Amino acid sequence: MAESSIDPALPKEVRLRDLRPTEAPVIVLGRVVTASRREITRRSDGGRRPVLSGLLSDGTATVRFTWWDPPPQEIDRGTVLRAGPVQIREWQGRPEISFTWRTRVVEASEAELPRLIPEELPARRVADLSGGDEGFRLEVRILRAEAKPVTVGEERRLVHEGLVADDTGPLAFTAWTDFHLTEGEAVRIAGGYVRAFRGRPQLVLDERSHVDRIPGVGLPPAAAFVSAPPRAIALLEAERGSDLAVVEGLVVGLLPPSGLVYRCPSCRRSVTQGLCRLHGAVEGVPDLRARIALDDGTGALTVHADRAQTERLGGRTLEECLRRLRDTPDPGRLEEELFEALFGTRLRVTGRASVDDFGLTLFPREIAPVTPGVGGRAPALRDRLAREGRP
Ligand SMILES: [Zn+2]
Secondary structure, eight states: OOSOOOSTTSOEEOOGGGOOOOSSOEEEEEEEEEEEEEEEEOTTTOOEEEEEEEEEEOSSOEEEEEEESOOSSOOOTTOEEEEEEEEEEEETTEEEEEEOTTOEEEEEOGGGSOOOOGGGSOEEOGGGOOTTOBSOEEEEEEEEEEEEEEEETTEEEEEEEEEEEETTEEEEEEESSOOOOOTTOEEEEESOEEEEETTEEEEEEOTTOEEEEOOOTTSOOTHHHHTOOOOOHHHHHHTTOEEEEEEEEEEEEEEEEEEEEEEOTTTOOBOBTTEETTTEEOOOEEEEEEEEEEEOSSOEEEEEEOHHHHHHHHTOOHHHHHHHHHHSOOHHHHHHHHHHHHTTOEEEEEEEEEEETTEEEEEEEEEEEOOOOTTOSHHHHHHHHHHHSOO
16 A cells, blocks of 8 residues: 555545545555455346444444445454445434445454554543443543453453443443553553444453543442442333432332243243244253332332342242242242232332333332331331232
């Protein structure tokens, strides 16, 4: 490729942030963030045409790309590609790239990606971020940071995840690189990107992200979030959830499947009549869960309690449930007993709330029963619910 691009006929390398629809030949450089291969049926002759599509990022922006007739070998995530000339179109206000038969695609090196200078990136606030955002800096407080081992293919790796916040709210983050983030410290983060994860934005940090410690003047202390007063469920729903939701309400129901369930040993999906939706006939592994309908008077949400939480709330371990089931083979009875133990109790639940097809759902980190004070309105509500609810 020529060094100088003074001649307008020569392709020009453009940063993804500066990409605009043009007829002029353009070269792009970026790292493959996601890529998936499929086949498209041609309308003309019904023939199949392979296409690879995904996201390309150079740290200044993330752009969707479509690669027509890609090479047969796998394109791994993280591969840096230089491609040109590419076709640029706009779709819903965002540029998109196509690699056509004229496009030459070669592997490039990580070092060729633009160097990020945190000071040059625009400052953003947590509440303004949404999926696909990139090329910004963020000043936040670390509310929580923890390392979790995960299996990627054959490999065991550590993923670092947690919560950051500024005065506009909390945001979940995930990182494959250890930035040694510790709870309570204030940091400036540059060069991360935002993806939509289970209905909520999530900040992703990679090896090219910058993290600098800052004094954090003006950032709220971590305690302001962690011991926040409960929020009205109606408000939480209007805000489409939160990464750090605190709610308090009464248990008004238990949704199926709750109680003893059987899970696929490979994917953990629940097994019905010995069949996994993905793996067919499997030997289900017993598990306990509770899908609790919680109502605070302003609205209701579903709390997904895991095994440990369900054991604590129901006062019976999985082993005890299985033993009982051997004596009295009636799984419905176990669910009824769980319902009786929970119904009308007041719970304070902290966790991640998001809106999905079933409404507002909360994945709890903590569920704590709240003992109503003498003369409080909770006992009256419980009586009312008992009259209106199940006999
Ligand atoms: Zn399965």
